[in-house]
Amino acid sequence: MEKKVQQYYKLKAKQKELEKELGELRQDILAFCAEQGVADSEIGGYRVKLVTQNRKEYDDDKLYQTLSDPEVWRLLSKADPAKIASLVKLNIIGEDKITHTYAVKTVTLLQVDKK
Template sequence: MDKKLKRYYQLKQKQKEIEQELTELRNDIITYLSEQNVTELEIGRHKAKIILQDRKEYDDNKLYEALPDAGVWRMLSKSDSSKITSLLKLNVISEEKIKDTYSVKTVSLLQVDKK
């Protein structure tokens, strides 16, 4: 078990390092594409593409006011976009009821593929 704990710890450390490097590379690539004023770029055998996506960021206080039903609020416990989307699809809550409880934030997703 000692070996498994040690290996787990090593892998978690390596994962942190990889995630940090990925974040830095992602930021560098997005910055480069923005400076070139392009959303797609092919270099060598790789293709990079920026995909813009809108995400809703909910305000817990406004959402609680819009959803005073304690039963619905317990299903959420705090604002979670995926749970809210599910409740909207199931018609448990309506888009109209929560229209003023969030702001929309556009994020850039980076997709890199090999040709």
Template sequence: MDKIVKRYYQLKQQQKETEQELKELRDQIITFCEEQGTSEFAAGPYRVKLVSQSRKEYDDTKLYEALPDLELWRMLSKSDPAKIAGLVKLGVIKEGRIQDTFALKEITLLQVDRK
């Protein structure tokens, strides 16, 4: 069991290091794109593409005020954008009722594919 735990620990450390390196490389690629004024480019056999998205970040207090029905609030338990989107899609919540309960956050996704 000692070997298993040791290997698990080693892999978790590798994972942390890999995630940190991925973040640094991602930041460098995004900076390059910003400096070049582009959202797509080719690098050898790879195609790089930046995709902008807007994500809703809900304010729990405002959302609770907009959805005073306790039964409905229990279904959410906290503001989960996926659950809220599902309830809107099903017609349980009207989009207009919650329009002032979130802020849009722009994020950039990085896609790297082989050509």
């Protein structure tokens, strides 16, 4: 078991290093695309594509004040964007009722595919 724990520790450390390196490379690629003014490009044998998404980040306090119905709040327990979107889609919560409870954050996803 000690070897498994040791291996786990080593892999987690390696994962941390890889995530850091991936983050740095991602920033460099995003900066390059911004500098070139492109969102879709072929670089070497790879296709680089930037996809922009808007994500809602809810304020728990504002949402709780708006959805003071304990039954609805029990379904959420905390602001989970996927659950909230489902409740809006099912017309349990009206979108117009909660528009002041979140901020829209624009996120750029990076996709790199080999040609």
